[in-house]
Amino acid sequence: MTPPNRARRLLLHPLLWTALLFLALPWTAGSDPFHGQWSGFVGIATTMVIFALFASGFNLLFGHVGELSFGHAMFFTLGAYATALYANGFNVTVLGAVLAHGKGDNMLVALALSLLLALLWAWLLARIIIPRSSGIYFSMITLAFAQIVFFTTYRWSDLTGGEDGLQNVARPTLFGADVLRDSDHFYWFAALCVFVALCVLYWILASPFGSVLHAIRENKQRARFLGYDVDKYRVNAFVLSAVFPAIAGWLWTYFQQAINPDAGSVEYSGNVVMMSLLGGMQTFMGPLLGASVYYELQNEVSQATKYWEAWIGVVFVVFVLAGPRGIMGIIDDVRTNGVAAILRNPFKREEPVEPTFDEALKPLDESPAVSETGVR
Amino acid sequence: MSAPAPAVPVPAAGTGYIFKTSGLTRRFSGFTAVNDVSIEIPEGGVRTIIGPNGAGKTTFFNLLSGLLPPSEGRMWFRDREITGLPAYQRARLGIARSFQITNIFGRLTVYENVRLAVQAVHDGKANFFLPTARMGKLAERTERVLHDIGLWDARDTRAENLSHGDQRRLEIGLVIARDPPVLLLDEPLAGMSPTETHETVELITRISPGRTILLVEHDIDVVMTISTTITVFQTGGVLAVGTPTEIRANEAVQRAYLGEIA
Numbered sequence: 162m163t164p165p166n167r168a169r170r171l172l173l174h175p176l177l178w179t180a181l182l183f184l185a186l187p188w189t190a191g192s193d194p195f196h197g198q199w200s201g202f203v204g205i206a207t208t209m210v211i212f213a214l215f216a217s218g219f220n221l222l223f224g225h226v227g228e229l230s231f232g233h234a235m236f237f238t239l240g241a242y243a244t245a246l247y248a249n250g251f252n253v254t255v256l257g258a259v260l261a262h263g264k265g266d267n268m269l270v271a272l273a274l275s276l277l278l279a280l281l282w283a284w285l286l287a288r289i290i291i292p293r294s295s296g297i298y299f300s301m302i303t304l305a306f307a308q309i310v311f312f313t314t315y316r317w318s319d320l321t322g323g324e325d326g327l328q329n330v331a332r333p334t335l336f337g338a339d340v341l342r343d344s345d346h347f348y349w350f351a352a353l354c355v356f357v358a359l360c361v362l363y364w365i366l367a368s369p370f371g372s373v374l375h376a377i378r379e380n381k382q383r384a385r386f387l388g389y390d391v392d393k394y395r396v397n398a399f400v401l402s403a404v405f406p407a408i409a410g411w412l413w414t415y416f417q418q419a420i421n422p423d424a425g426s427v428e429y430s431g432n433v434v435m436m437s438l439l440g441g442m443q444t445f446m447g448p449l450l451g452a453s454v455y456y457e458l459q460n461e462v463s464q465a466t467k468y469w470e471a472w473i474g475v476v477f478v479v480f481v482l483a484g485p486r487g488i489m490g491i492i493d494d495v496r497t498n499g500v501a502a503i504l505r506n507p508f509k510r511e512e513p514v515e516p517t518f519d520e521a522l523k524p525l526d527e528s529p530a531v532s533e534t535g536v537r
Numbered sequence: 538m539s540a541p542a543p544a545v546p547v548p549a550a551g552t553g554y555i556f557k558t559s560g561l562t563r564r565f566s567g568f569t570a571v572n573d574v575s576i577e578i579p580e581g582g583v584r585t586i587i588g589p590n591g592a593g594k595t596t597f598f599n600l601l602s603g604l605l606p607p608s609e610g611r612m613w614f615r616d617r618e619i620t621g622l623p624a625y626q627r628a629r630l631g632i633a634r635s636f637q638i639t640n641i642f643g644r645l646t647v648y649e650n651v652r653l654a655v656q657a658v659h660d661g662k663a664n665f666f667l668p669t670a671r672m673g674k675l676a677e678r679t680e681r682v683l684h685d686i687g688l689w690d691a692r693d694t695r696a697e698n699l700s701h702g703d704q705r706r707l708e709i710g711l712v713i714a715r716d717p718p719v720l721l722l723d724e725p726l727a728g729m730s731p732t733e734t735h736e737t738v739e740l741i742t743r744i745s746p747g748r749t750i751l752l753v754e755h756d757i758d759v760v761m762t763i764s765t766t767i768t769v770f771q772t773g774g775v776l777a778v779g780t781p782t783e784i785r786a787n788e789a790v791q792r793a794y795l796g797e798i799a
Contacts, residue, residue: 373660376642380640383711385624387711388658388715
């Protein structure tokens, strides 16, 4: 392999662009750290990175396995409530037994509980849902299960605080230092956590396991007849795709310092679908860009009109019609066809014969020449 | 270079037959596609199944490969009964099949298509993240298969952008990737130009040594040339079995099938 090729691959590496995006986000949304206008707006950037992780986890299933879950907010909300309950403590009676816990301030314990809860629930659902359904039925069943979680958080007031949720969650300390109370610090903390989680996600997608997921997305029957236990892969993918939203929920609770049932609502489940489509569902960067653009739009448009959701809907429709492969698809088109060709005929384009930007997602084995010098 | 060791032990040869069926029957709401078929298909060679449309050839393939469960009857792969085995486990035993309608991973590259087929051999043993060392072996085997099917130069093309003939060849590549003892090829020549037909027949001949190839094919000239034996299906049952010469001379077959063409 020639060095320029390797340099090019490194330059196009999605994780590099993810890091650059996260470094740039605090400068978006009207914030200007160079002139002291930082703290008021950095909250939007924090929301962006947390939802970038939520959407990316969801998209593991949606974009890479080809199964649309309409209930992924359930894992987000489970992670968020586990964190809030651990941090604030609780005292409830279940079937005559008293369950109680004092306040907790170890954020790693909160993370472990969030992951455990989401993993158990996802594994249980996967075992029930996966062998029995795919396609539209899969979407409907995930929606139904998400509603179970939503109404539990909404109705079980003794534990969850009902409609008001849980308030006054203390920000965790970092090695004993109370630095995360500051919004700027919290942004960098969240961005780092999300980046680490995304590195793991990238590794999963670029591994042989990830390529089997793509095979299943493209052709379940063929994958089966090659000898792949397709349902086992779908179960594993489902569970993995629950992990990342739970981590996002953990960050969300600490960021908001409160949580209410909305976090598990259909609206949240729908938002990550929109973010993935907006950014480009079959790419790694897509959901990240989608989440960023979504909140940037929300911020800009909501200052101009209270009907901002309708305008975002319009943007969404235009994207689905003109750029079904999302922002990443547009970037690809510009790189292959040039801007002029796209402006001439925005609604009809040839897809590139060879994969382009996505190629960075297949780092090791595109051809043997590449695999010899694999970066991993 | 030999193929990677399979994750599941393939039943050893020695029974003399590659497949045996007993009373194999498949009904579709009122229509019996395969009717009480009890045959033994000998190990090795090109074993072709011919018959008029609707004779049950493809359904028979679907039963053997596990795409459809039989309504009645049992079947064996060498000495191992496979009647209730799911398709992916049959594939792991070394029963590889191609489909009548091209069945590949359209939006993945040619290289990825073949690599996935090669990688499948290790599935079940190392189903998550293969050690990096093994990637080299996968790459070697993938490269070999791509050269065998003549698609090395097209390796970075999306499979959906290949010509029809190349797609069919790619599917054969997927089928031979794990070096299986038996191949089920369902009309591999359908829709091919004369040149493509010629190349594909050559490919099938080249990969046949050391394996059993079950072939469903309509191109009667090709069938007569490359078959070791021919099994003639008619209305869901076996009408005749024999060498190409015997089949050509068989009066019942001539009446039922060859007569229409020759």
